[in-house]
Amino acid sequence: MQRLLAIAWLTWKAALRFRLFIVVAALLLLSVIGLPLLLKDDGTARGFTQILLTYTLSTITGLLGLSTLWLSCGTLARDIEDCQMQVVAVKPVARWQIWLGKWLGIMSLNAVLLALSGISVYGLLLWRANKLPPGEQAILRNEVLVARGSAKERSYDKEIQDETSRRLRERLEKNPISTADFKEVEKQIREQVKADLQVVPPGYSRPWQIELGIAKNWLHARPLQVRLKFNAADRSTSGTFYGIVRVGVPQKTKLYQSDTLSLAPDTFHEIPIPPDLYDDQGILTVTFLNPNNTALLFTLDEGMEVLYPEGGFGLNFARGIGVIFCWMGLLAAIGLAAATFLSFPVAAFFAMGILVLVSSSNLLASTIEEGGLGNYNAEKGGHTNTPVDWLVIPVFKGALNLINLAKEFSPIDNLSTGRSIPWSQLGRAFAQVVLLLGGIFALGGVFIFSRRELATAQGTH
Amino acid sequence: MPAVLTALDNARTAAPNPGAETVISVRGLTKVFKDFWGRPKARAVDGVEFEVRRGEVFGLLGPNGSGKSTTVKLLLGLLYPTKGHIEVFGHSPRHVATKARIGYLPEESYLYRYLNSRETLDFFGNLFELRKDQRNTRAEQLLDMVGLNQTRTRAVGEFSKGMQRRIGLAQALINDPDLVILDEPTSGLDPIGCREVKDLILALARRGKTVILSSHLLSDVEDVCDRVVIYYGGKIQAMGPLKELLAKPDAIRITTPALPRETMERVLALIKHDVSEDKVRVDTPTQNLESYFLDVVQRARLAAEQTSGATSGAKVAAYLRGDELAKPSGDRILERLAAPQPSAPILSTPTAAPEPTIDEQKLQSLSAPQPAPAPQSSTPAKTQDPVELEKANEKLASLLKPKGD
Numbered sequence: 001m002q003r004l005l006a007i008a009w010l011t012w013k014a015a016l017r018f019r020l021f022i023v024v025a026a027l028l029l030l031s032v033i034g035l036p037l038l039l040k041d042d043g044t045a046r047g048f049t050q051i052l053l054t055y056t057l058s059t060i061t062g063l064l065g066l067s068t069l070w071l072s073c074g075t076l077a078r079d080i081e082d083c084q085m086q087v088v089a090v091k092p093v094a095r096w097q098i099w100l101g102k103w104l105g106i107m108s109l110n111a112v113l114l115a116l117s118g119i120s121v122y123g124l125l126l127w128r129a130n131k132l133p134p135g136e137q138a139i140l141r142n143e144v145l146v147a148r149g150s151a152k153e154r155s156y157d158k159e160i161q162d163e164t165s166r167r168l169r170e171r172l173e174k175n176p177i178s179t180a181d182f183k184e185v186e187k188q189i190r191e192q193v194k195a196d197l198q199v200v201p202p203g204y205s206r207p208w209q210i211e212l213g214i215a216k217n218w219l220h221a222r223p224l225q226v227r228l229k230f231n232a233a234d235r236s237t238s239g240t241f242y243g244i245v246r247v248g249v250p251q252k253t254k255l256y257q258s259d260t261l262s263l264a265p266d267t268f269h270e271i272p273i274p275p276d277l278y279d280d281q282g283i284l285t286v287t288f289l290n291p292n293n294t295a296l297l298f299t300l301d302e303g304m305e306v307l308y309p310e311g312g313f314g315l316n317f318a319r320g321i322g323v324i325f326c327w328m329g330l331l332a333a334i335g336l337a338a339a340t341f342l343s344f345p346v347a348a349f350f351a352m353g354i355l356v357l358v359s360s361s362n363l364l365a366s367t368i369e370e371g372g373l374g375n376y377n378a379e380k381g382g383h384t385n386t387p388v389d390w391l392v393i394p395v396f397k398g399a400l401n402l403i404n405l406a407k408e409f410s411p412i413d414n415l416s417t418g419r420s421i422p423w424s425q426l427g428r429a430f431a432q433v434v435l436l437l438g439g440i441f442a443l444g445g446v447f448i449f450s451r452r453e454l455a456t457a458q459g460t461h
Numbered sequence: 462m463p464a465v466l467t468a469l470d471n472a473r474t475a476a477p478n479p480g481a482e483t484v485i486s487v488r489g490l491t492k493v494f495k496d497f498w499g500r501p502k503a504r505a506v507d508g509v510e511f512e513v514r515r516g517e518v519f520g521l522l523g524p525n526g527s528g529k530s531t532t533v534k535l536l537l538g539l540l541y542p543t544k545g546h547i548e549v550f551g552h553s554p555r556h557v558a559t560k561a562r563i564g565y566l567p568e569e570s571y572l573y574r575y576l577n578s579r580e581t582l583d584f585f586g587n588l589f590e591l592r593k594d595q596r597n598t599r600a601e602q603l604l605d606m607v608g609l610n611q612t613r614t615r616a617v618g619e620f621s622k623g624m625q626r627r628i629g630l631a632q633a634l635i636n637d638p639d640l641v642i643l644d645e646p647t648s649g650l651d652p653i654g655c656r657e658v659k660d661l662i663l664a665l666a667r668r669g670k671t672v673i674l675s676s677h678l679l680s681d682v683e684d685v686c687d688r689v690v691i692y693y694g695g696k697i698q699a700m701g702p703l704k705e706l707l708a709k710p711d712a713i714r715i716t717t718p719a720l721p722r723e724t725m726e727r728v729l730a731l732i733k734h735d736v737s738e739d740k741v742r743v744d745t746p747t748q749n750l751e752s753y754f755l756d757v758v759q760r761a762r763l764a765a766e767q768t769s770g771a772t773s774g775a776k777v778a779a780y781l782r783g784d785e786l787a788k789p790s791g792d793r794i795l796e797r798l799a800a801p802q803p804s805a806p807i808l809s810t811p812t813a814a815p816e817p818t819i820d821e822q823k824l825q826s827l828s829a830p831q832p833a834p835a836p837q838s839s840t841p842a843k844t845q846d847p848v849e850l851e852k853a854n855e856k857l858a859s860l861l862k863p864k865g866d
Contacts, residue, residue, distance in 0.1 A: 006587030010573065017575035017616075083571040087632070090537045091588040092561040455539035456494075 003093045004101040011075055011105025021109065024067045028117040031059040032124060045136040049125060049144045053416040060117045061324050061412070064110060068328050069351045072106050072335025076449075077344035085454050095450040099336060099442065106332040110325065118321040122314070142223065143270065147316035147420035148307040149215055150227075151284070153208045156197055156300065164190045198303065200230075200296045205246075205289040208304045215308055216282030224277075225270045225307040226286055232265045234294040240264050241296060244289040248277045253285075260291070268417075270307070310420040319421040320411035326426075326433040330406060333438035337445030340452065361403045364396045402440075405432040483548075484640055484671045485513040485536060490545035492531055492695075505531040507695040509545070513673060515639075518666045520682040520703070521675040523692030529675040530568055532692075533644050536673070537565055549640070561589060564638030568645045568675075570625035574618025578609050578628050581617055582635055589636040596635075602778035603631035606661070608654075622649035630658065637780055641665055642673045647681050659684050664777045683707075716746055 015021040035055050039048070076099075079085040088098060129140050167189050200206040212219065232241055240262045248255040254277050263269050278284040284306055290296050298304055334354055338347035409429050414421050492506040506528045513519045521529040534540040535547060538554035552559045572581055579600055586596035604610040607627035612620070617628055626649050633641060643662070647655040662672050662685045676682055682689055683703065691699040699706060720728070725743075732741055 002590045003588050006584055009587075010576075010584060013580070014573075014575055083567070083569065084573055086534075086539050086567055087565065087571045087585075088588065089539060090560055090563060090565045091585060091636075092557050092559075092590075093588050094557050453540050455534040455537075 003097050004104060007088075007093070007098055007101025008105035008108060011071075011102060012109060014075065015071065015109055020067065020071065021113070024063065024113055025116060027063055028060055028113060029120060031063065032056050032117055032120045035059060036124070036128075044139075045129075045132050046139055046144055049129070049140055050416045052125065052128075053121070053144075054412055056121050057320070057324070057412040057415065060114070060121070061327070064113060064117075064324075064328060065331050065355075067113075068106060068110060068331045069335045069355075070348060071109070072102070072332045073339045073347040073351055074344055075102050075106065076336050076339035077342065077347045080339075080452075080454060081343060083455075089454050096446045099340070099446050099449055102336055103329075103332050103442070106336075107325075107329055110328045110332070114321055114325055114328070118317070122317055142272075142309075142418075143225065144416070144418045145313040146309055146418045147311040147313060148225070148418050149310035149420045149422075150305050150307055151210045151212050151215065152305045153210055153300075160190065160193050160197070163193045167193065194300065195297070198297050198299055200288055200290040200298065202290055202293050202295060205287050206298070207285055207287040210284045210286060210304075210306050212278055212282040212284060212306070212308065214282075215310070216278060219275070219278075219308050221275045222309055223275050224273050224284075226273055227268060227270050227305050227307050228263075228288065228298065229268045229302055230263075230265055230296040230298045232292075232294050232296055236265075236292070236294075238262070241290075241292045241294070243296070244291065245271055245273075246287040246289065247273050247284065249279065249285050253277055253279050265296075268302075307419070310422075313418075316421055317415060319423065319426045320415045322426045323409050323411040323421065323429045323433075326409075326429045327406065329434040330438045330441070333441040333445070337441040337448075340445045340449040357399070358403050358407070361400055361407065364400045364403070368393060368396050368400060402437060406437055409433070481514040481516055483512050484515050484517075484550060485511075485673070486546075486548040487511050487532075487536075488546045490532070490535060490547060491543050492528075492535060492540060493543040505695050506535065509690075509695075509697055511690055511697065511700060513671060515671055516666060516669045517688060518662055518672045518674060518686045520686035520689035521673065521692065522677070522679070522682050522689050524677055527692035528695040529677075529692055530644055531695075533642055533673070533675050536642065537563070561636060562639040564633035564636060564641045566626075566629050566633040566641075566643045566646055568648065570617070570620075570622070570629050572617045572625065572629060572632065575616055577614050577616050578604055578631075579613040581628055581632055585632045585635050591636070599635055599637075599778065599780060600631075602780060603634060606778045606781075607631045607657075623651055623654055626650050627654065630661075634778070634781055638670065640671045640673070642675075644675045645677070646674065647676070647678060655681070661777055661781075665781065668781070 012021075036052055039051050039055060076085075079088070085098075089095070125145065129137060129145060132140065164186065168186055171185065171189070226245055226247065228245075230241075241264075243261050243263050245258040245261065246256070254274070256274050256277055258271060261269075261271070286304060286306065288296075288298070288304070331351075335347065335351045338350040342350055409425065411421055413419075488510050490506055490509040491504070493501050494503045494505055496502045509528070509532060511519075521532060523529050531540060535542055536549060536554055538560075547554050549556075550559050550562060573584070576584060582600035582603060583596050586599065591599070601610070604613055607630055609624060609627055609631070612624065617625060620628065626646070630643075630646060633643070641662075643658075646658050646662075650658065659681065662674065665672055666685075666687075672685075674682060674686060686703050688702050689700070689706065690697045729741065729743070
């Protein structure tokens with residue numbers, strides 16, 4: 001442990017002596033204080049707070065991410081290039097200890113910088129909130145500066161699969177199709193089945209039965225919010241569509257019905273509802289009435305959900321910062337792994353390349369969905385497969401699965417919308433992002449570093 | 462000063478014990494550097510074999526690019542052999558625990574430029590898992606020893622080359638190593654620093670430490686090494702105890718105080734009876750430049766000249782001296798001077814080519830009574846005189862005493 005700490009301490013010394021710490025800390029504080037002056041919001045305290053949280057936390061993540069990559073590539077690659085590593089490696093310290101010590105040093109630096117900027121953002125938010133009128137403060141407390149849990153309708157995956165299979169069988173009995181077209185037909189049928197569950201036709205309503213689970217025990221007399229988002233089949237002249245939200249079941253629970261609401265498509269809407277509208281089993285029934293002349297589509301994953309208070313904002317904010325910290329752990333591992341076998345500039349370029357790959361995961365997903373790299377064949381109605389697809393598609397699938405392990409967390413979005421980030425999510429982030437993904441890079445990095453001949457580098461000073 | 466040289470020159474008289482523990486064993490060692498595509502680029506070390514035993518000062522000698530530093534890096538596990546086998550304390554050079562017994566000074570200052578001297582030693586002390594009090598004590602003693610106790614808060618990157626060598630040497634000794642590997646240790650050091658390093662090597666060897674010295678400076682190797690290997694083109698060209706390698710058993714040298722002309726003529730006549738005139742050389746012994754330089758510096762120091770660089774350390778760190786050397790420095794010097802030495806007049810083999818003729822004029826001047834030369838030459842016979850011994854001791858003690866004490 002003494003050796004690990006000594007190497008971690010060295011990273012601190014370098015960051016302080018080269019003024020990296022001061023510069024990054026100043027930039028972070030500048031962004032926290034300066035950004036609110038530049039931001040334009042919708043004029044409400046809620047809107048301003050949401051934008052403030054989103055922008056400041058995004059900037060902090062970006063800045064810290066870049067400095068983490070830079071530092072992690074530099075601290076190891078430079079030590080090897082400048083031959084300092086030769087003096088360290090002949091001491092009784094294993095190569096994995098050197099690698100881990102460097103990682104710990106970077107992460108302790110990140111912890112301090114993240115805590116510093118996080119506390120600044122939190123303090124700024126509370127300070128501004130306290131200056132608002134009481135009504136605005138109440139809205140903020142209920143919708144933004146809060147940790148809200150989320151409940152959604154149960155999954156319909158099994159029903160969708162069963163119905164898809166049934167319809168496919170019927171189709172095959174009536175009209176046999178070639179094996180090549182089988183997947184495409186199945187995909188189309190599946191979309192049809194899903195649409196039946198998602199679409200609210202004109203003049204119709206669609207109920208969602210949302211189970212609150214154990215949360216019902218502490219939600220007595222507490223207001224909830226219905227959060228919905230839809231897409232429309234046609235455009236509206238005004239740009240919005242009407243809708244009525246009804247909550248509860250007649251003769252079974254209390255009832256609530258909203259006024260006719262004017263709602264924009266493809267946008268999240270939060271509608272406050274009174275407390276205690278769920279039944280004895282904790283099931284809340286939400287019905288949406290579509291009075292428009294066009295069908296509205298509520299996607300299964302984010303079309304309708306109920307938000308309920310779950311905890312305080314402070315701890316939630318800390319957990320959100322914790323998830324960002326986990327991301328930094330992964331970036332540090334990527335940078336250090338690259339630095340074990342590449343020179344500093346190439347390692348930095350390599351690490352940035354990985355980030356670009358992560359950011360283009362949608363492209364990977366669409367390639368996988370299309371089944372290959374080939375172009376769309378209009379005559380056959382599918383994609384032309386190329387010989388490299390058998391290699392590319394499994395690689396893309398693997399890469400996408402790994403990328404999704406890190407991308408499935410969205411602490412900034414959660415915090416800005418007042419959504420809860422439970423401890424379990426933070427734990428999962430640590431396990432998936434730091435232990436699993438970071439571990440993969442760490443193992444690769446340590447493996448290469450342990451086998452590298454350190455004295456082949458010539459001193460550069 | 463010359464007395465010190467005499468002591469130094471004679472400090473390594475005993476041959477290493479052949480039954481002693483084998484510290485390093487190298488068999489069939491070959492290192493071929495390859496390019497990106499795996500094609501051989503250079504054969505830096507080629508079929509090298511040697512053993513180093515405990516307590517030896519072992520020299521790797523050779524011109525630049527002969528494979529010395531590559532061998533050192535192979536011994537340290539910084540490079541991996543293409544062929545052959547290396548054992549250090551019975552383990553592979555990559556065995557982590559074994560490294561706790563090794564100290565290494567690289568050929569350049571590969572230290573962290575943003576750390577100061579004190580932080581550098583503390584950092585490396587931590588890598589050896591030394592306790593805080595141990596680190597503090599050793600760092601103080603080492604800084605004192607290498608003469609950097611006045612520059613402890615300056616970043617290493619601001620140091621001159623010589624000062625960087627000094628702090629490099631200090632870090633190599635922070636763990637009180639059993640095996641010290643020094644790659645060009647005197648490179649960039651002033652003559653005082655060179656002398657101190659050589660004294661240190663001898664002090665370490667006296668404590669049973671094994672020292673490997675890689676250098677192309679012949680005088681360094683000659684002054685301290687028991688055995689050497691001489692490299693050229695990656696291969697060992699010669700190997701053995703230094704005295705055996707340098708000995709010329711077919712010649713002798715006689716050194717005496719100045720003699721009257723008649724005596725000289727009688728002696729020469731006697732010699733000429735057996736040896737032809739062109740094979741006899743008569744001259745005045747001179748001290749070497751190192752001794753003369755050290756004497757000048759010592760006189761300047763006594764005149765209280767100031768320096769902004771490294772001071773003379775000279776005092777070997779107490780934990781490196783061990784029990785034997787924990788005695789007062791004056792005692793140690795006396796011990797050195799009183800140690801068995803070749804009897805005076807010295808009978809030794811000439812290292813320079815013999816001059817062909819005897820210059821009558823020179824003979825005349827040599828036979829005439831002369832005042833003692835200043836600075837004093839190393840006349841071994843005088844070391845037997847207790848008064849002279851005391852004088853030499855005082856002079857040495859004052860030289861070894863850190864400035865400002």
